[in-house]
Amino acid sequence: MITVVSSVIILGVIGIFFGACLAYASKIFYVQLDPRVEKIAESLPGANCGACGAAGCFSYAEGVVEGAFPANGCIPGGKDVATIIGGIMGCAVEELTPMKAVVNCKGGKKEARQKFEYMGVQDCKAAMLLAGGNKACEYGCLGFGNCVNVCQFQAITMGENGLPIVYPELCTGCGLCVKACPRGVISLIPQSQKIYVGCVNPEKGKAVKAVCEVGCLACGICANKNNNPSGDIVMEGGLPKISYQDNLRILPGATKCPTGTYVIDVTYPPVTYNQEKCNGCEGKPKPLCVKICPAKGCLTFDAERKKAVYDSSLCVGCELCISECPVVAFK
Amino acid sequence: MQRTIVQEFTKGIGSENPIFRLVLGLCPTLAVTTSLLNGLGMGLAATFVLLCSNTIVALIKGIVPPKIRIPIYIVVIATFVSITEMVMAAYTPDLHKALGIFVPLIVVNCIILGRAEAFAGKNGVFRSMIDGLGMGAGFTVALCTLATIREILGDGKLLGYPVMGQSFEPVLLMILPAGGFFVMGLLMAALKMKDLRADAMKRAQAIAEK
Amino acid sequence: MDIKVIFLIIIYSILIQNFVLSRFLGLCPFFGCSQKLSSAVGMGLAVIFVMVLASAITWILYTYLLDPATSVMGYMTANGVPPDLTFLRTIAFILVIASLVQFIEMFLQKKVPPLYRALGIYLPLITTNCAVLGVAVLNIDGFSAIGLNGKLTFLQSLVQGFAGGVGFLMVLVLMAGLREKLDLATIPESMKGIPVAFIMGGLMAIAFMGFSGLSI
Numbered sequence: 191m192i193t194v195v196s197s198v199i200i201l202g203v204i205g206i207f208f209g210a211c212l213a214y215a216s217k218i219f220y221v222q223l224d225p226r227v228e229k230i231a232e233s234l235p236g237a238n239c240g241a242c243g244a245a246g247c248f249s250y251a252e253g254v255v256e257g258a259f260p261a262n263g264c265i266p267g268g269k270d271v272a273t274i275i276g277g278i279m280g281c282a283v284e285e286l287t288p289m290k291a292v293v294n295c296k297g298g299k300k301e302a303r304q305k306f307e308y309m310g311v312q313d314c315k316a317a318m319l320l321a322g323g324n325k326a327c328e329y330g331c332l333g334f335g336n337c338v339n340v341c342q343f344q345a346i347t348m349g350e351n352g353l354p355i356v357y358p359e360l361c362t363g364c365g366l367c368v369k370a371c372p373r374g375v376i377s378l379i380p381q382s383q384k385i386y387v388g389c390v391n392p393e394k395g396k397a398v399k400a401v402c403e404v405g406c407l408a409c410g411i412c413a414n415k416n417n418n419p420s421g422d423i424v425m426e427g428g429l430p431k432i433s434y435q436d437n438l439r440i441l442p443g444a445t446k447c448p449t450g451t452y453v454i455d456v457t458y459p460p461v462t463y464n465q466e467k468c469n470g471c472e473g474k475p476k477p478l479c480v481k482i483c484p485a486k487g488c489l490t491f492d493a494e495r496k497k498a499v500y501d502s503s504l505c506v507g508c509e510l511c512i513s514e515c516p517v518v519a520f521k
Numbered sequence: 522m523q524r525t526i527v528q529e530f531t532k533g534i535g536s537e538n539p540i541f542r543l544v545l546g547l548c549p550t551l552a553v554t555t556s557l558l559n560g561l562g563m564g565l566a567a568t569f570v571l572l573c574s575n576t577i578v579a580l581i582k583g584i585v586p587p588k589i590r591i592p593i594y595i596v597v598i599a600t601f602v603s604i605t606e607m608v609m610a611a612y613t614p615d616l617h618k619a620l621g622i623f624v625p626l627i628v629v630n631c632i633i634l635g636r637a638e639a640f641a642g643k644n645g646v647f648r649s650m651i652d653g654l655g656m657g658a659g660f661t662v663a664l665c666t667l668a669t670i671r672e673i674l675g676d677g678k679l680l681g682y683p684v685m686g687q688s689f690e691p692v693l694l695m696i697l698p699a700g701g702f703f704v705m706g707l708l709m710a711a712l713k714m715k716d717l718r719a720d721a722m723k724r725a726q727a728i729a730e731k
Numbered sequence: 732m733d734i735k736v737i738f739l740i741i742i743y744s745i746l747i748q749n750f751v752l753s754r755f756l757g758l759c760p761f762f763g764c765s766q767k768l769s770s771a772v773g774m775g776l777a778v779i780f781v782m783v784l785a786s787a788i789t790w791i792l793y794t795y796l797l798d799p800a801t802s803v804m805g806y807m808t809a810n811g812v813p814p815d816l817t818f819l820r821t822i823a824f825i826l827v828i829a830s831l832v833q834f835i836e837m838f839l840q841k842k843v844p845p846l847y848r849a850l851g852i853y854l855p856l857i858t859t860n861c862a863v864l865g866v867a868v869l870n871i872d873g874f875s876a877i878g879l880n881g882k883l884t885f886l887q888s889l890v891q892g893f894a895g896g897v898g899f900l901m902v903l904v905l906m907a908g909l910r911e912k913l914d915l916a917t918i919p920e921s922m923k924g925i926p927v928a929f930i931m932g933g934l935m936a937i938a939f940m941g942f943s944g945l946s947i
Contacts, residue, residue: 196804196814200796204823208830209589215834219841311915344720357728544925547762548861552755592829595858599822607818622754622868625821629859631759698753699936706929714921 226278227251233274234264239342241265241364254279262286266343266362288381289363291346291356295331295375296388296451297402298351302327315372326401329391331375337367383434384456385444392428406430406451412443417484419510442508445484458507463500467519470496479511479520526651533655540663541712545631549623550664551701557680560668561661562616563623566605568657571633573601575653578641594637595628602628632660670704671695737890739877739947744894747945748876750862751902752936756895757862761903762928764853771907773850775900777835779893781857782866784831786892789824789867790885797823798882824867832858866895905935 231251242263244250253259254275262272262283269285276283308317308324314336317323323332333352345360346367354367358381368376375390389406391398398405408428412418420439423430432440437456444452471477476491477498483489488504489511491497498519512520524532539545546567553563577597585593606624609617617624627633636656641649672678675695677685685691694700750756757778764774794801797820802813836854839847847854857863870888873880883891909931918927 193814193816197816197819200804200816201819201822201826204792204796204826208826212830212833212837215837219837221840312917313915316915357724359727544762545759547758548755551758591855591858592826592833595825595829596822599825603818603821606821622865622872625868626756626861626864628821628825629861629864631856631859634859694937697936697940698755699933699940701755702929702933702936706926706933709929710919710922710926713924713926717920 224255226255229278230254230275233267233271233278235266235271239266239364239366241362241366265289266364268362289378290358290361290381291363291365291367291376292379292386292453293331293337293354293356293376294387294390295353296404296453297325297327297330298333298349298353300351301404302330302402303400318372327391327398327405329373329375330389330402330405331371331373336370336372337376340366340370342366380434382437383432384437385440385452385454386432387430387451388453389429389451394428398428404449404451407449409448411446411448412452414443414446416482417446418443438508441506442482442484442510445506445508454506458509460502460505460507461509461512462521463498463502464519464521465497465500467517468497468515469517470498471516472496478514478516482510482514484508484510526648529648529651530655530658533652533657533659534662535659537656538659538663539632539635539656540660541709543632543635545635546660547705548626549630550667551698551705552623553620554664554668554671554701555696556619556672556676556678557665557668559616559619560664562609562613563620564657564661564664566609566620566624567627567630567633567660568654570598570601570605570627571636571657571660572650572653574598574633574637575641575649576646578637579644579646579649582642590642591634591638594634594642598633598637599628632656667701667704667708671700675700736877736879736887740874740887740890741894742945742947743874743877744891745898745901746939746942749898749902749939750865750895751899752932752939754865755861756865757860757899760853760856760860761899761906761932762925763856765903765906765910765928768904768907768911770849770853771903772900773846774853775896775903777850777854778857778860778862778899779896781828781831781835781860782863782892782896782899783889785824785828785863785867786870786888787885788827788831790870790883790888792823792827793817793820793871794882794885820868820871824864828863828867829858862895862899866892869895902935906931 227248228251231248234247234251236247238246240246242250242259242265244253244259244263250259250263254261254263261275261279261281262285264271264275265286268288272283272286303326304324305321305326306324308320310316310320312334314332314334317332317334322328325332331353333348333354335348335354337354338346338348342364343360343362345362346354346356349355354376363378363381365378368374368378373390379386387406388404389402391402391405394408398407406429408425410425412430413423413425415421418440419442420435422433422435422439423443424433425431430443434440438458441454441458444454468477470491477489479498480489480491485504485506488501488506490499492499512518533539537543540547540550549563549567553559574594574597578594581593602625605627606617609620609624636652640652644652669679673684674692677683677689677691692700695704744750748754751758751761760774760778765771795803797816799813799815799817802816804813804816805811832855836847839850839854870883870891873882874891879887906928910928913927913931922930
């Protein structure tokens with residue numbers, strides 16, 4: 191009996207003693223915490239990616255309450271999280287365009303030349319320390335996967351050809367891979383943009399051709415007024431610069447590229463051609479539609495029958511021919 | 522997402538196995554799996570504690586103030602561990618001696634406190650009991666797997682009975698600490714290989730559907 | 732005060748019977764907290780601090796309240812013989828450790844916030860670190876390898892707590908250094924992360940086995 195009584199007393203005393211110590215300590219070491227910080231922190235994805243500019247999700251929550259960060263600063267969280275934070279802070283939230291990461295390089299192991307065989311640390315930054323990397327092109331993707339390692343959302347993997355593959359459905363546009371790439375090959379574009387330039391080499395002509403089959407030669411064909419009537423593509427330095435409005439506006443210029451440097455991730459339905467209406471654009475050396483069509487071999491001129499010949503399997507759906515044809519033979 | 526009762530039990534053995542998936546409770550795992558009997562004993566002891574603590578925590582979760590819930594859970598778990606310790610010392614003294622310091626260390630086994638905090642503190646009594654049984658079963662299965670490999674390779678015996686032929690030279694390293702690390706590492710690698718394959722298939726399926 | 736015994740405790744706890752690689756105590760933070768060198772050092776130092784304090788307080792509690800041979804509880808009983816409360820050891824020790832860690836958490840949050848944020852979730856996890864409760868129990872159970880078959884003295888307990896913590900810190904730092912290098916190596920995808928860390932731990936355990944032949 192005495193054992194029971196004494197054990198109850200002992201444990202009770204220990205418990206009360208330490209409880210009192212902790213209670214006293216919590217008074218001395220009291221840290222003021224705004225309850226809103228906790229609520230905001232709970233609504234965040236918790237990936238600590240740093241896209242908001244804060245050092246982790248909890249710092250962002252603290253910053254929002256202090257007023258240092260906007261309520262829509264969490265990019266991976268998107269609209270849902272921004273609405274919740276706006277509700278907690280009691281402020282209106284403006285919508286941000288959803289972004290995605292794209293790899294601006296098409297020069298994989300098949301297309302780009304290697305300077306030497308590299309057997310060092312499998313890290314892009316480390317590879318660059320050795321004679322500027324094992325790729326002949328001094329600007330392109332090295333393929334050791336710094337971007338893959340840093341992604342918190344499993345949205346990027348290394349492809350077979352030595353180029354990273356981004357899954358836009360999983361990409362939140364947080365920008366960690368953009369910062370991780372030592373050559374700046376990855377950039378953020380709006381989710382809706384499906385056509386972009388697959389090269390970051392600013393050199394021109396032979397210098398690029400020597401190092402990569404699909405590099406941009408800065409020939410300017412894509413930016414040419416005939417191929418790019420909307421004017422959305424402009425040559426800047428040795429690379430095209432796209433002011434994105436709509437994919438269809440950039441499509442003709444992108445298709446006309448002789449080296450296939452553009453990444454075109456969208457397909458449009460082919461136009462329908464009514465050959466009877468065609469009058470061969472009499473009086474002109476070449477029919478207007480054949481001249482404007484960016485897809486090689488899609489529209490050709492049959493000189494004997496004086497009509498344009500259309501191959502629907504090669505059509506990219508840019509619809510330039512529709513506006514060009516004087517007799518409206520296309521739809 | 523409500524799970525069925527059967528799923529509550531089997532998740533502890535498969536998808537949420539405390540050792541292979543949640544990577545909790547590593548200390549007893551590597552220490553006591555030198556023989557199948559020890560592994561089984563530890564697994565059963567931990568299951569008993571897990572079951573009892575989950576039940577009690579689920580019962581008292583309504584009246585426990587949230588700020589001091591962790592120390593209270595710890596005291597509940599410690600009580601059951603003390604009971605287990607004394608029962609083992611009395612009825613299975615050999616096992617108690619073999620497990621040594623790891624019997625009182627069941628208290629700090631992350632699995633038990635983790636389940637009390639994550640599950641029993643938020644769910645009903647019956648579900649908590651099933652979860653406790655499932656997690657305990659998963660823990661026991663993992664311990665037995667490791668123990669079987671280590672005992673057969675390191676001693677040529679299973680449960681004390683010789684199972685390998687006369688000419689078998691046991692690899693002593695297997696029942697030493699290093700062997701435990703190696704076997705665990707290789708098992709985790711095999712599991713990760715299976716996971717990667719499943720992930721790749723899932724990703725391919727998701728892309729194909731888009 | 733036997734200097735040789737103190738020295739033996741230190742050498743055994745750090746090298747010959749290292750808490751992590753030989754005794755299997757403290758494995759969860761060993762694999763969980765060793766990805767970066769900075770967090771490994773912070774964790775190791777915090778654990779040393781907790782182990783020393785826990786050793787001290789639990790020893791005092793056990794000696795003067797629980798152990799019938801030295802308890803002051805004799806005043807409670809009618810015949811002056813203190814009750815044998817050693818079965819309360821587990822509960823009392825873990826209560827002490829949980830309170831201690833809670834206290835340190837509060838202290839760090841107020842006085843050293845950067846360290847508090849750096850340790851993050853690993854600070855409350857020191858409560859469930861097998862090494863801390865383990866060393867408290869080992870102080871009571873004795874150190875048979877060096878001939879101490881009963882409870883250790885107060886000083887010996889403190890030394891075991893400190894040396895065990897130092898051994899833990901050393902192995903944690905070694906593992907963190909190795910893992911940082913492994914991050915850059917070409918390893919098969921299925922081995923990356925935890926599996927190769929276990930293999931490294933195994934190799935380290937073999938290396939430390941070399942100390943077992945040490946006779947002082």
